[in-house]
Amino acid sequence: MSVIRSHIPLRWWYFIGMLLISLGSMQKANAAPQHALTLYGEPPKYPENFSHFEYVNPDAPKGGVMRQAGIGSFNTLNPFINKGVAAENIELLYDTLTKNSQDEAFTVYGLLAERIEKAPNNRWVRFYLRPEAKFHDGQPVTAEDVAFSFEILTTQGAPQYRAYYADVERVVVESKSRVRFEFKHGGNRELPLILGQLPVLPKHWWENREFNSGSMEPPLGSGPYRVERVDPGRSIHYARVPDYWGKDLAVNRGLDNFDRLIFDYYLDTDIALQAFKAGKFDYWLEIMAKNWATAYDIDAVRSGKIKREELPNHNPSGMQGFIFNTRRPQLQDRRVREALSLLFDFEWANQRLFNNAYTRTISYFDNSELASSGLPSPEELKLLEPLRAQIPPEVFEQPFVLPVTQGNGIIRDQQRRAYQLLTQAGYRVENDQMVNAQHQPLVLEFLLTQAGFERILLPYKRNLADLGIELNIRRVDISQYINRLRSRDYDMIVSGFSQSNSPGNEQREYWHSSTADNPGSRNFIGLKSPAIDQLVDQLIQSDSRAELVTRTRALDRVLLWGYYVIPNWHIKTWRVAYWNHLDRPAVTPLYDIGLRGWWYKASPAQPAQEP
Structure with a gap:
């Protein structure tokens, strides 16, 4: 260029x-x-x-x-x-x-x-x-x-x-x-x-510095904040720029109100939550349903010193899931991926672990008009028919659905179907192990950085073990995790593909062949499909909203029937907790929490100062 x-x-x-x-x-x-x-x-x-x-x-x-x-x-x-x-x-x-x-x-x-x-x-x-x-x-x-x-x-x-x-x-x-x-x-x-x-x-x-090397030198910018102080790996302080050139623009008015922003680092989210409740920092976005239901029964909440709110989230939920790395030989067969998907019991997890707070995600664009449902429309078929030989036949024959269990931990129907699929893929049970034609056992490693996710994976691990499949849960620190992610050194991870109401160029980063071999791209799955490439290119080139919706739904169907992830769950709100010396606007934006518009609420007896 x-x-x-x-x-x-x-x-x-x-x-x-x-x-x-x-x-x-x-x-x-x-x-x-x-x-x-x-x-x-x-x-x-x-x-x-x-x-x-x-x-x-x-x-x-x-x-x-x-x-x-x-x-x-x-x-x-x-x-x-x-x-x-x-x-x-x-x-x-x-x-x-x-x-x-x-x-x-x-x-x-x-x-x-x-x-x-x-x-x-x-x-x-x-x-x-x-x-x-x-x-x-x-x-x-x-x-x-x-x-x-x-x-x-x-x-x-x-x-x-x-x-x-x-x-x-x-x-x-x-x-x-x-x-x-x-x-x-x-x-x-x-x-x-x-x-x-x-x-x-x-x-x-x-121009006199090396751009492509990590550095702790505070960089020069033009935005509302500058770096004030750095304690590498532990904390960073930002100071508001008093003569910021853009402070009076209409797009900035009412934003960036704090004189200083401080980020202190904690080993994991469990430790951070305890620090928040102890008053060590001011704002917390809660992502764990169990914590939201049970962890806030404390004096600070009862007295109103900590506020808890659920703010409506109008964004498409995107897809959070257990992601398969199809670069691994044992995960290249769609039947194997479908079998592994059948053994995740969402209903049990939602009842026992999440207090029934979540909805199962059934689309890469869930919670929006972009999500596919039922059978393809005539407009979608115009896009899909030329690709019939390259995509799963079920795309044309039946709506995509996920199994629904009783939530009692008994999933015999799913296990029978999973065993069937694995047998079709060339696996059989030997000495209580699921092995392929070369007698290699089906062993998977789940790479993880969040300690809280282990309790979700352990029941899944047991369901896999019932069919002779070994799942090893390996938790590493964030630096190791990112390095292994970039080098594609994992079998499965938990992550997500966030979506907006106007999907476009970022879809290349998620699904296109051109990004599959790029270290650091978000093509975690390792997708290299000419059919998906074509659908992504067509989506990006949409000329109207109606065309964008049709093309997004067609792409959604092909991704779902590929069983590239085990879909997780979503919630239609943001769960936020904050100490009451913070305040926020009366109107929450449709597509964001709007945190940059919050401010410090100082009283005459408590002037604004660094806590």
């Missing part, structure tokens, strides 16, 4: 303008620069002169400290590379070209970019930078910085940047404040919007 600097004489602009007029029969004149972009050209929710987002308090007081927990450790302040574990919230140092609103499916508003201009044929997007935008050292943010950021992220950054921006042909620096991205084709509607998410790095700071 090349970067071009353009210095065109004024007389040539006249010629180019006349040329565009002469091409009027083929395409409309360029749209005027806008304050916002939407995916399909629909009007944005907020007009050009809006003062703030609806989900913030524009008069929120500034000050105080917010303390949060990090889990495990960290060893780098560079979140953009495929080395090390980055510190929590380090992205707060960096501004992006645009900012997403959190109450629209996918709309971006100018941040570093004051205006955005998109070609009618979607072959390029141009960003006009704000003249007041500057880095923390006072240097202006320029188009050269944007081009540098794109170049270094896609050549030396983590693999997801190359996949995410794969359809960009070149970057053209038109002037100090104007930059244009040209595309390989016009079929990727999402590309102009996701280019707005590009973090802009200071070229003058990085």
